[in-house]
Amino acid sequence: MSKYIIVISALCILLLGMEGKGIVNVAPITNETGNIFKTNIAPSTPIPTFQNWTAIAAPTNNSNRLIHATVYDPVEDKIYMIGGTPNIPLNNVSLCQQYDPVTNTWVDKASMPTARGWINGAYVRGKIYVIGGVINSPPSAVAVNEEYNIASNSWTTKAPSPRIRCADMEVVWRDSLIYVMGGWTNMSGSSGYTNVDIYNPFTNTWLVGTDLPLPGCRGTATIIGDTIFIAQAWTGTYCWPNLYKGAIDPANPTQITWIAGPTLSQPVCHGGTAVLDGNVYWLGGFLNATTVTNSCWKFNSLTGTISTDVAYPQTLARCCYMVARPSAHELYVIAGDADGDWNPPNNFYYKIQFAQLTSRDVGVDAIRSPGGSHPVGTVMAPKALVRNFGTATQNNFTVVCSIVGAGGVIRYTDAKTITTGIAPDDTVRVNFTSWTPNIAEIETVKMQTNLPYDSNPANDRKVGITEVSAFLLSERFNGEVFPPVGWQANIIQGTYNWQGFTAGVNPTCSPYEGTAMVGYRSYSASSGSAARLISPVIMLSGAVPCTLKFWMYHDPGFATSPDSIRIETSTNGTTFTQVASFLRYAASAAWSEHTVELDSDSGTLYIAFQAYSGYGNNMYIDYVRLSGAGLGINEKAHINFISSALNVSNPNPITNGIAHISFTLAEPSPVSLKIYDVSGQLIRTLVNTHLQQGIYDYSWNCRDDYNRQVAEGIYFATLETPKQKFTNKLVLFDRK
16 A cells, blocks of 8 residues: 545546645656656656856854754755754754745744754744753763754754764655654764664654664765655765665565665765755765765656756755755755864855746636635635746646645645646636535635746745635635626626726725625716626525625716616526615715515526616625525634535645545534444444534544554445434545
């Protein structure tokens, strides 16, 4: 069993994109008989070369630090420099400093509790872990494990490493497990460990992994997909002669298959390593006990070959100083030992970037669907408009849609590949797989293009908000598209129609809520002009009395003009009956809420807002909602539950092997949530208790009640209360 993908009903997600800023999707790594580990970059893709190295700002405090932790935060797009030592004899520091690549500035953060050097740092979901290292007094390696919470700017002590160690090598697998490899116990030239210890930050526990093929310390490691790459390490007597690769078994992440890759023309140790666009780069380090290099090498994962790249301006060593910034296709070097003698100056801070391919630039032009709101329990068809902003035709890239619910839970994700060419300045509409949301909440909609070597990542992503509402109809008019999805705007008489506005004139006003509203230009229209704004069809299962509420802006201008909003209903969307009317004029300028009680028969219902102009001031309305009588709608919260519901969401794209399951309870109730296989056998009980009304989120780690990994196949999540029972299908399969 390898990487799991969780499928909602019949939906099969073939590509999961990382949701960090500008991170390019990487296809699953394929273990082949040779040395090639392929990514999703097609061989025909022009791979650009590096530009020259350019200097960046140095921190004001202890800029000469060596053997410190250098960590990139892909969500906030920041680089961290933690701990380290400025010189020998040891004078380790506890400084934690944050670098902003956009503003080229440094900010001091909360200091690490334990001053240490000879350390790595590992980023996992908004937190940084610093494990092991060497303390000042007495100078010795330690097993200390401290966690830095980026959001709260605070440190917490966690479970220590199973062994004291320093100068180890670390990678993070699938934004979850931290692999701590090799290292050694003191500062002498003794050989390093072969041990691999695995830290789980979610359980605060340690596992034992497959040993390294050679003793290793004072090295660095990187990871692509499920494969670890080690290009720099010291055995105690010599540098590792090969590029080694370790394939992690996703079904049992403690199992690693180590393979010797290409022979290194210049074996080095104690340098810097990073992954960028599917290629492994390593820089500087010791060629032998006394000689430091400035060379930069690249392992091309398309061809399986090693080549040299643009040399660094300065010889450099003392590990762990290089990180990649994928959103800008940049490598950053954060300090290091210039000549191997520990003596300052060692404040060399540089970055290097791929030469810009200005012809390669695609991005999301607009989110076409969903709009500002969407009724719970009805089908949603996400759509994006993608534009080629570059100067050459582009194809063979992916577009990813993710919808994030309460608590950051991924409710939905899908990816489409653009195979046909898009000419410069042309657009294409991308239709994602339909989905039915079953939980009332405010959701974030993210659309992103993933074109390898895109020259302008800034336009790759669009983010919007949609309200999945328990109302029969709810519209805030805050989407990018007017009219909103499912709505119609038709001229009845004259030349003016309903429009979307972010600000009003004649009279001056702002939307009642959000970023936009809708309006009709009575100020410019001739007397008698009219237009109709028609809602999507509303399906009623019985004769349900309904309540329509909306906000309308009134003002004291043109007191005698009959400017008005007329409320109409229809059963077919073409023949309308007026049921209420509201004059624009009022003694003072303000938003007012209006209520219309409707007696509706079963079947289809349309609501229309007819704007009628008497040649007066413009008219604006906002936030329309329709509720059925007695359905218990809490309008203050805008989130309530007319029934219980079960929602099996897609997994977080960076946490494969975890099924996120959410459900809504309409009332306090005993409830059970269980996982069954296709034969009906109970596999796992996740919930069996009494819960209050509300929304609940649970995760299943694809293991049974005995903590055994389940096989790939079809499973069913069943939610049961004394009144209702829901079942949704889960599909687990191997992505290799």
